[in-house]
Amino acid sequence: MTMRIVDVCAFYSPHGGGVKTYVEQKLRASRPGEQQIVLVVPGAQDAVIPQESGGFIRVVKAPLFPLDRRYRYFRDETALHDVLDALAPDLVEVSSPWSSPAMVARWRGRVPRALIMHADPLSAYAYRWFSGVMKRNQIDRQFDWFWRHLRRLDDQFDIVICANGHLGRRLVEGGLKKVQVVPMGVQPNLFSPCLRDIRLRARMLARCGLDERATLLVAMGRHGKEKRWPMVFQGVTAAGFGNPVGLILFGDGRSRASVVRAAAHNPHIHLAAPVSDRHMLASILASSDALVHGCEAETFCMAAAEARASGLPIVVPNYGGAADQFVPGQGALFTAGSAASLADALRHFLAGNVFGAREAAVAQADSIPSMDMHFQRLFSLYLQQRDRISNAA
CATH class of the missing domain: 3.40.50.2000 (Glycogen Phosphorylase B;)
Structure with a gap:
């Protein structure tokens, strides 16, 4: 029945x-x-x-x-x-x-x-x-x-x-x-490391004013205060001294003005509109080097799950749904709400074997539940x- x-x-x-x-x-x-x-x-x-x-x-x-x-x-x-x-x-x-x-x-x-x-x-x-x-x-x-x-x-x-x-x-x-x-x-039969496109990666890095030798971080989410994007920008900027790092944030929302102001201090941060085409989203994730997320109030953190299914390491707070997605050796955890801790986590991640972290994430991408x-x-x-x-x- x-x-x-x-x-x-x-x-x-x-x-x-x-x-x-x-x-x-x-x-x-x-x-x-x-x-x-x-x-x-x-x-x-x-x-x-x-x-x-x-x-x-x-x-x-x-x-x-x-x-x-x-x-x-x-x-x-x-x-x-x-x-x-x-x-x-x-x-x-x-x-x-x-x-x-x-x-x-x-x-x-x-x-x-x-x-x-x-x-x-x-x-x-x-x-x-x-x-x-x-x-x-x-x-x-x-x-x-x-x-x-x-x-x-x-x-x-x-x-x-x-x-x-x-x-x-x-x-x-x-x-x-x-x-x-x-x-x-995650949505089945959509996200995959096989979608990695080095030309798309190069275009995204160019949006950040960087060449292919830089590390490309991607972020996804609404422009809301609880998402802590200004804190993320502070951490990325601090970690970027001595490490060529670009960040693209895909999103929009009520706090857009404060997000724009916070991003203005770093020419290597690019703000992009939300991606409504799910296939394009899957390609963007697979073509990046890591996902960074700042919100500890996620009830699941779909962005982190989709990133993992795309073979990406993730750099996320040590609390909430995003922390549930973390696997040691596939990114880094930082103290929720702390730009300094995020900067330290990113420096450690960038100074380590970024390629190895991505290889480990790619190897487990198929294990992400649907x-x-x-x-x-x-x-x-x-x-x-x-x-x-x-x-x-």
Whole structure:
């Protein structure tokens, strides 16, 4: 019997982003006769958008989110409950730790509920804001209201899914009892070291004002404060003294002005637009020498996973989803939030055997899990939850 999975997806935006990419892959991963995926998303007008997979997107009219007008948010709880009643799901999942899971928890339907931790607000905000003056356990005590909120959701939901071990351990230490770590993966049959193109590499280095003898670092991500791009630029600039290093950052976002100002101090840093062509993205990654990433608040870090699948060493913070991707001998770890530590890690990496690190990464590129594997495990967990509720009824 087909299991209808309804995803109440508050972070969805038609303009793009990691959540949109993830849920669209989930739609494609569903199998006719086994799963039907229905996305319930906030939008400008009520609508139903059919999908080739046999699922569909149910758009619920909702207001703009005041802090980021690319997004909307669920405000009418009754309307959301009416939509869930009409859809009659076998399981409901919610991909936000804020108000929408509380709305879904209050829905009277007798089906299992899953909370997906697509965000880590404490790492993205509280730890970043206050780490200079307080230890993390002290910050946690100050934000105990948020931990109480998460523990209430844990009580109300049947399963809590996160994609990296760091976050999973913190949730358990914070008192949650239903945590399951289900790592994500990369789009299958796309990323490969075989796509390396030395002419593309030379063109990217030329964008950085350097020739082919330099090391080409690549970075991918939204221009947001939690991504710490100015810190990354400081570390790369410091490491670049005595080491010809170019960095290309592909991305855009609300913090673009501050990112542009920070990059202006180094002629070897080039800012490029986001890459919407996934095949071109795969070629860019395979043709670079290493990926550098600055954000410790990633719930998985797709950029690092895609880089590893492309045979790239990675230089990443020692915390969060990016750290989960690190393999010794295939790049370097640095202390999260520290430009000086990043500079030291890059100097060590550049002074070592960069070619050997890439050879090691290439040798293990095929071992990176695919998103198909992620969804197979996720759907299996959901089936177990459905059967458990059915057997108990």
